[in-house]
Amino acid sequence: MAINYTEDIQIEKSKTSKIANVDFNNLAFGRVFSDHMLVCDFKNGEWQNPSIVPYQPVTLEPSAKIFHYGQSIFEGMKAYKDSDNNVFLFRPVDNFNRLNISAKRLAMPELPEACFMNGLKELIKLEKDWIPTSEGSSLYIRPFMFATGQGFHASPANAYKFIIACAPSGSYFSGKVKVLIEEKYSRSANGGVGFAKAGGNYAGQFYPTQLANNRGYQQVIWTDDNTHEYIEEAGAMNIFVRINDTLLTVPTSDRILDGITRKSILTIAEAEGIDVEVRKIKVAELIEASENGSLKELFGAGTAAVVSPISGFGFKGKDYELPELENTYGALLKKRITDIQTNKSDDPYGWRVKVC
Amino acid sequence: MAINYTEDIQIEKSKTSKIANVDFNNLAFGRVFSDHMLVCDFKNGEWQNPSIVPYQPVTLEPSAKIFHYGQSIFEGMKAYKDSDNNVFLFRPVDNFNRLNISAKRLAMPELPEACFMNGLKELIKLEKDWIPTSEGSSLYIRPFMFATGQGFHASPANAYKFIIACAPSGSYFSGKVKVLIEEKYSRSANGGVGFAKAGGNYAGQFYPTQLANNRGYQQVIWTDDNTHEYIEEAGAMNIFVRINDTLLTVPTSDRILDGITRKSILTIAEAEGIDVEVRKIKVAELIEASENGSLKELFGAGTAAVVSPISGFGFKGKDYELPELENTYGALLKKRITDIQTNKSDDPYGWRVKVC
Incomplete structure (x- = not known):
């Protein structure tokens, strides 16, 4: 039966x-x-x-x-x-x-x-x-x-x-989050299991993350395993970049988790009238934007981390600081998403499910 | 204490x-x-x-x-x-x-x-x-x-x-072993954990292997995740190729397990006077050698599988048969290694360890 x-x-x-x-x-x-x-x-x-x-x-x-x-x-x-x-x-x-x-x-x-x-x-x-x-x-x-x-x-x-x-x-992170952009180790292969929430994807990140921790970074931003020229995700969260007033994130793939917070943020950002681009992002573009002052924000998004602002990143031995802005996209999007989650706002998308 | x-x-x-x-x-x-x-x-x-x-x-x-x-x-x-x-x-x-x-x-x-x-x-x-x-x-x-x-x-x-x-x-394989050379899925990334015997490396292989099983192949030969042009290993075993009288296997790397049977075979083959090359192997080279008759043997080597002859391989929808030879390198090397393991021969390398 x-x-x-x-x-x-x-x-x-x-x-x-x-x-x-x-x-x-x-x-x-x-x-x-x-x-x-x-x-x-x-x-x-x-x-x-x-x-x-x-x-x-x-x-x-x-x-x-x-x-x-x-x-x-x-x-x-x-x-x-x-x-x-x-x-x-x-x-x-x-x-x-x-x-x-x-x-x-x-x-x-x-x-x-x-x-x-x-x-x-x-x-x-x-x-x-x-x-x-x-x-x-x-x-x-x-x-x-x-x-x-x-x-x-x-x-x-x-x-x-x-x-x-x-x-x-409580919160997943305590304090500021600084990230290291990885140039040696990798999280996932083309044709591999990076898009799945498989246990093995996490164990493989711990050692490179410990090395980053020892250098003062809380998380690693993974890059493609072939060239390390393109950013992918941060293991516990997807990554968003604001250059001038455009919000960028990379497309999902067989190497990158299809984050529920990530896609919710994309929907909310568009509804807020924010210019959104989903496309590949070169590390070189981040660095150039940091150097010319157009890099305004970097944040991670995930269920555990919600929206976590990133205060700076390291790459090839050099550190890049993010500016301290008021009225960030990160703070706005975090408020919008948590307001929907906690029934403090309308839910035009039908995302909230009442249990009792 | x-x-x-x-x-x-x-x-x-x-x-x-x-x-x-x-x-x-x-x-x-x-x-x-x-x-x-x-x-x-x-x-x-x-x-x-x-x-x-x-x-x-x-x-x-x-x-x-x-x-x-x-x-x-x-x-x-x-x-x-x-x-x-x-x-x-x-x-x-x-x-x-x-x-x-x-x-x-x-x-x-x-x-x-x-x-x-x-x-x-x-x-x-x-x-x-x-x-x-x-x-x-x-x-x-x-x-x-x-x-x-x-x-x-x-x-x-x-x-x-x-x-x-x-x-x-008993034996790891029963019957003939036909392999599929993978052209979509991958086992490991550059900078990943492919060289480690990590549980997660195996789970990621099961689904592509099931797809291969459904098409009549017992194992997958993995290729590099970037181009799928180079053979790597078979998950449960390293791969050896004989072209004419030369025995080939690919170098270990951060994507390929440093197999104990693999390295023992390399040592024995050299002692037997076999011409050995450890270098990258293109799938195209295998196919060309199969087509011109110079591909004599293909076998897997690992602790579980010992030395397992491969009877044929598939690639891009086409099947390639291996010839049925007498006096193969595979059979010779298997005899030499199992004779050392079971104390039927001298052990000039000091590999055998008596327990009791």
């Missing part, structure tokens, strides 16, 4: 809550976890047993393919509360669709939309009290899928687990 | 053995696992508690970074038994060194040599009866390391687990 992902969610409530131990005014990013999680298992060719259970450890065989062959993908989302305690998600179907795009590229089973959306909504209803309301805070939601099927043969697993967990979180 | 990785290995023996249930004459590759495994944990900046325990599940927090950010690496080795029941490993220090090369690139903690080597030897001594002796079989050994530290922030974990597990295994 077909599984009904709406009616068949089993809910086992936690006997105690950890919520009293959490200081909601001093939240780090992704460090404390709420009381429950959604779990669903893929076996015998089908996603089954969707259930909400107390947040708890996962037990796996040592030969589970997640440990050996990197079949792991994830999404990042947030839940927001307005002043009347209504709870909202932001474009959740886009996260669902992207999860399945990632799944396909990593030879993992796609998830039914009802399983994702109903499981997500039921979980968020139950975790409603975990949504922080202080400025810059939100309930970060982490849907993820990984291979549980066994074997030391390099081939796709036959079993998987899908989990949604939640972490009440 | 400093940990002594020789004296401090705790051994907890399994109360029962699964060995009677295993048909050692009909072994698949990496499907059944021996009675024990080595486990060591990295926490508080140190690898600690090396222990051999019954093969058993691993329990992890849902926020363990292995699930989210792909920090996982592995090695592949084999143990062999000679006719006097002496047990040998093949160049194990090379696996140890490569594990640490992978660890560094993925921002994971390097392992002390004594921890790896003593743990490995103690485990293999205990699992001696699990080493198959039939032709083409061996005890496949899988050292692997993954992130157990928690958090939804994209940064390296602060805790890791290292495990060595064993699987008595």
Whole structure:
């Protein structure tokens, strides 16, 4: 009999809550976890047993393919509360669709939309009290899928687990963000998995990012692996550039994540009458614009980072400072997008989804 | 006090053995696992508690970074038994060194040599009866390391687990191996992690390999991500080409694994007086050599696959057959390397390491 992902969610409530131990005014990013999680298992060719259970450890065989062959993908989302305690998600179907795009590229089973959306909504209803309301805070939601099927043969697993967990979180960055434009290491290949939210894409960035951290930069802006002449993305966020009054970002590709914040910003910027160009951007163009004073802003955009202004960048041993402007595009676009997310403004695009 | 990785290995023996249930004459590759495994944990900046325990599940927090950010690496080795029941490993220090090369690139903690080597030897001594002796079989050994530290922030974990597990295994391939030379997808980027045995490198290959499988090819030969004009490696093995009487393979790079079987074959081939060239190989050169009859052999080399002859390759919709020769380089080199591994010949290179 077909599984009904709406009616068949089993809910086992936690006997105690950890919520009293959490200081909601001093939240780090992704460090404390709420009381429950959604779990669903893929076996015998089908996603089954969707259930909400107390947040708890996962037990796996040592030969589970997640440990050996990197079949792991994830999404990042947030839940927001307005002043009347209504709870909202932001474009959740886009996260669902992207999860399945990632799944396909990593030879993992796609998830039914009802399983994702109903499981997500039921979980968020139950975790409603975990949504922080202080400025810059939100309930970060982490849907993820990984291979549980066994074997030391390099081939796709036959079993998987899908989990949604939640972490009440503060800002992703603390303080100013300076970036290094990478000229040696790379994040992704043409024809590779850079467009997917695959675990392996992140592990590969850590070492070059540590090298950048040691030199005083918080993030790396990746460049194309062949020439290092073109900027791509920053791993945890897409990159926007303002030259004079034009807002630029690079096109998505098989190397670059199709960010939901990125595309929302493009839509809002156009509605605001900002001149927007989506095209390849040379590092040389950034440097020339910095030197002639036409480079006004640089910011990152992503679910975790929201809109994060970049204060300067390094390239080939030289540092370039961004000017400190008032009335930036970054601040305007951040306000517009967070106002929609938190129900402080109209939502002409239908992006906000009320949960309860 | 400093940990002594020789004296401090705790051994907890399994109360029962699964060995009677295993048909050692009909072994698949990496499907059944021996009675024990080595486990060591990295926490508080140190690898600690090396222990051999019954093969058993691993329990992890849902926020363990292995699930989210792909920090996982592995090695592949084999143990062999000679006719006097002496047990040998093949160049194990090379696996140890490569594990640490992978660890560094993925921002994971390097392992002390004594921890790896003593743990490995103690485990293999205990699992001696699990080493198959039939032709083409061996005890496949899988050292692997993954992130157990928690958090939804994209940064390296602060805790890791290292495990060595064993699987008595038959041949990696069954039947003829036909390969597809890839012209769209890629395995790795310049400046990426292709040279590391990182989990994520494998997951990214599965979907293109499935597409190739659907067209009747068992493996993909990857090409450079920029032009797809040069062959690289086959994911589970390095590639060797014989044109007339010259044996060719491509140089290792940051995109190509430094295979232990690959470099052993290069050494043996030179000792056999075979003309060897390590240089870039164009797909066009392969096709021209196939068309003019100078392409004599194509074979893969790797720990799991040993030396696997390739019967044909596809490129741009056309299939190219390899001739069926007697006295191939592949067969000769396979005999020489397995004779050293199984103590059937002298070992002038000091590659064989006696365990017990």
